[in-house]
Amino acid sequence: MIIDKKVIDPLSTYNMALKKIEESGIIPTKQRRVLAKILFEKGNRHISAENLFDEVKREDRKISMATIYNTLKQFTNLGLIREIVVDKNKSLYDTNNKPHYHLYIEDEGKVHDIPTDNINLNLPSVPACLNLHNIDVIVRVRSLKDDKKR
Amino acid sequence: MIIDKKVIDPLSTYNMALKKIEESGIIPTKQRRVLAKILFEKGNRHISAENLFDEVKREDRKISMATIYNTLKQFTNLGLIREIVVDKNKSLYDTNNKPHYHLYIEDEGKVHDIPTDNINLNLPSVPACLNLHNIDVIVRVRSLKDDKKR
DNA sequence: TTACATGCAAAGCATTTGCAGATAA
DNA sequence: TTATCTGCAAATGCTTTGCATGTAA
Numbered sequence: 001m002i003i004d005k006k007v008i009d010p011l012s013t014y015n016m017a018l019k020k021i022e023e024s025g026i027i028p029t030k031q032r033r034v035l036a037k038i039l040f041e042k043g044n045r046h047i048s049a050e051n052l053f054d055e056v057k058r059e060d061r062k063i064s065m066a067t068i069y070n071t072l073k074q075f076t077n078l079g080l081i082r083e084i085v086v087d088k089n090k091s092l093y094d095t096n097n098k099p100h101y102h103l104y105i106e107d108e109g110k111v112h113d114i115p116t117d118n119i120n121l122n123l124p125s126v127p128a129c130l131n132l133h134n135i136d137v138i139v140r141v142r143s144l145k146d147d148k149k150r
Numbered sequence: 151m152i153i154d155k156k157v158i159d160p161l162s163t164y165n166m167a168l169k170k171i172e173e174s175g176i177i178p179t180k181q182r183r184v185l186a187k188i189l190f191e192k193g194n195r196h197i198s199a200e201n202l203f204d205e206v207k208r209e210d211r212k213i214s215m216a217t218i219y220n221t222l223k224q225f226t227n228l229g230l231i232r233e234i235v236v237d238k239n240k241s242l243y244d245t246n247n248k249p250h251y252h253l254y255i256e257d258e259g260k261v262h263d264i265p266t267d268n269i270n271l272n273l274p275s276v277p278a279c280l281n282l283h284n285i286d287v288i289v290r291v292r293s294l295k296d297d298k299k300r
Numbered sequence: 301t302t303a304c305a306t307g308c309a310a311a312g313c314a315t316t317t318g319c320a321g322a323t324a325a
Numbered sequence: 326t327t328a329t330c331t332g333c334a335a336a337t338g339c340t341t342t343g344c345a346t347g348t349a350a
Contacts, residue, residue: 085238105280106283130293131293135288135289135290136287138285138288139276140283142283
């Protein structure tokens with residue numbers, strides 16, 4: 001299996017995000033710029049609200065959880081990031097907005113991208129009364145070492 | 151697209167569940183029998199803890215939410231049902247324990263089964279260090295009438 | 301100046317847990 | 326009898342919200 005670790009021009013992704021924020025009518029405040037930087041400068045990420053909070057702190061800044069949640073929702077609505085539902089206990093946000101699937105390592109809580117061309121998904125067409133929104137594919141695995149658990 | 155509505159011998163599914171409960175060492179108490187009946191007698195279902203609670207009430211019984219949650223977890227551990235994560239706000243439990251995928255109608259919160267042979271999923275093999283647990287495929291759709299929303 | 305954004309603390313909500321009383325075998 | 330189960334109420338943990346204060350343009 002090939003796990004996608006390719007970083008697709010992170011700087012331009014960040015700049016594109018900033019541009020989208022400006023164009024969208026919301027103010028590119030300090031907080032939003034800091035969060036966009038963390039989200040997009042390092043390439044494709046799968047990050048939780050709490051992780052984001054910690055990374056902000058690591059840069060000697062502070063952004064409240066309320067703002068982080070608000071911003072994540074706004075960025076999601078702008079199509080900059082995508083919420084991925086792999087575990088009901090914690091929302092993860094995916095900065096890769098190109099089509100791809102996910103490999104979820106359950107005992108580590110880690111998510112990796114799988115390029116769509118690694119999965120041959122031959123879906124019959126959706127009925128006319130329904131609007132296809134997305135197809136989520138989550139390959140759930142466990143590290144062998146933790147196999148006894150659960 | 152063919153949505154699987156086929157009911158696969160619900161009575162025997164219920165009996166198999168009862169048998170599995172007895173064999174597993176947990177006591178087949180009144181509450182567990184009532185819940186197994188609701189879950190398995192009507193064929194394949196996708197039900198939440200709250201829905202279950204209401205259905206119990208509709209039969210002029212009462213089982214506490216604590217017991218419903220505990221029982222759902224036990225049944226999941228026995229492999230009788232499977233937790234499906236389509237929306238982080240509510241857990242759904244799937245009584246169909248054969249391989250299949252899901253069609254999720256987002257604006258209705260409804261889930262339908264899709265037979266695996268309707269989706270051609272050609273997955274490369276998983277590395278030896280990882281243990282394949284499950285592959286979730288969720289086809290997310292919206293009713294056209296609700297398309298303006300969100 | 302003024303609409304919009306932030307952040308604190310409180311609220312909300314699904315789920316879990318502690319524990320005393322109840323029940324199955 | 327005794328281990329196990331049930332159910333209440335309280336606790337938990339993530340997420341959202343109300344609202345006073347702060348900020349960008």
